[in-house]
Amino acid sequence: MSIIPTAASNTGSSAAATSSSAVDQTMIASNFTNFLQLLTTQLKNQNPLDPLDTNQFTQQLVQFAQVEQQMKSNDQLASLVAIEKTAQSTAALAFVGATVVVDGSTTQLADGQANWVFNVTKPAAATITIKDSTGQTAFSGNFSVSPGDQKFTWDGRGNDGTAWPSGNYTMVATGLDANNQSVAISTQVEATVDSVDLTQNPPLLSILGQNYTADKISKILRPGYSGSAS
Numbered sequence: 001m002s003i004i005p006t007a008a009s010n011t012g013s014s015a016a017a018t019s020s021s022a023v024d025q026t027m028i029a030s031n032f033t034n035f036l037q038l039l040t041t042q043l044k045n046q047n048p049l050d051p052l053d054t055n056q057f058t059q060q061l062v063q064f065a066q067v068e069q070q071m072k073s074n075d076q077l078a079s080l081v082a083i084e085k086t087a088q089s090t091a092a093l094a095f096v097g098a099t100v101v102v103d104g105s106t107t108q109l110a111d112g113q114a115n116w117v118f119n120v121t122k123p124a125a126a127t128i129t130i131k132d133s134t135g136q137t138a139f140s141g142n143f144s145v146s147p148g149d150q151k152f153t154w155d156g157r158g159n160d161g162t163a164w165p166s167g168n169y170t171m172v173a174t175g176l177d178a179n180n181q182s183v184a185i186s187t188q189v190e191a192t193v194d195s196v197d198l199t200q201n202p203p204l205l206s207i208l209g210q211n212y213t214a215d216k217i218s219k220i221l222r223p224g225y226s227g228s229a230s
Contacts, residue, residue, distance in 0.1 A: 085201065092203035092214055095193045101219035102212055106170045107189040112156045112163070115190035116171050117219075119149050124175035124183040130154055131170050138164045145175065151190075168208070188218065 107114050120126070123146055130139040139158050152171070156164050175183035189208065197204040197211070204211040 088202050088214075089198050092196045092198065092205060095205055095214065095217070095220075096196055097193065099190060099192050099221040100207065100217045101188050101190050101221070102207055102216050103186070103218070104189040104208070104210070105172070105187040106168050106208065107191055108208060109154070109156050109164065109166050109169050111166075114154045114156065114169055116152045116154075117149055117188040117190060118145075118152065118171075118173050119186045119188075120145050120147060120175055120183055122147050122177060122183060124177050124185075126173055126175045126185060128152065129172045131172065132164065133168050133170075138169060145185075190221070 101117050105116070107116060114130075118126075123144070126143050126145045128139075128141055128143060129137060132138050139154060141159070154169070156166075158164060171187055173185040173187060175185050177183050191208045193205050193207055195206045197206070202213050204213060205217075
């Protein structure tokens with residue numbers, strides 16, 4: 001094992017809302033057309049000696065024009081939302097199969113290797129304990145850590161050299177500074193994105209059986225990346 005510093009909805013309600021919006025727009029468009037027809041008819045048949053109030057029907061025409069403009073704006077906004085959703089889905093699909101780093105303390109031991117990343121704000125003496133899914137301690141050790149991100153790779157062997165089986169393992173890390181004061185240590189896990197759920201908004205990435213949104217990913221590792229030595 002080693003520590004290596006690293007570089008720092010509801011579908012139904014949505015459909016109902018869309019349907020209601022379409023009906024509202026159709027009714028507004030119909031009313032707008034009817035208004036223009038009535039206005040034109042009034043202008044054609046007005047009494048030359050007692051014409052319509054110019055200010056009044058001009059204001060009405062402006063108001064209906066504003067409604068028409070708002071309808072067009074709503075259509076454009078709907079298009080922008082659809083484009084944004086497509087972009088989110090495309091971006092999420094690009095994560096599938098990628099090795100990423102997300103907040104967490106539990107990762108998988110596979111092929112004799114399990115990876116974590118933790119961060120400390122100042123030099124410290126860290127005590128690292130790794131436990132299996134039943135809570136049994138698989139490994140423990142003391143290490144000197146530097147400020148910033150620290151990558152920890154466990155080779156799957158206990159303190160006595162016994163190889164532990166593949167599965168989920170949880171890291172518990174505590175630290176003390178030179179004055180014997182506690183130092184907070186945050187932990188992250190390095191794992192592969194297994195799948196993406198595009199039915200959710202935003203899409204959810206499945207990592208080690210847990211769901212994450214793309215903004216929870218702090219780092220993406222290139223294929224074949226190896227920043228550690230067993």
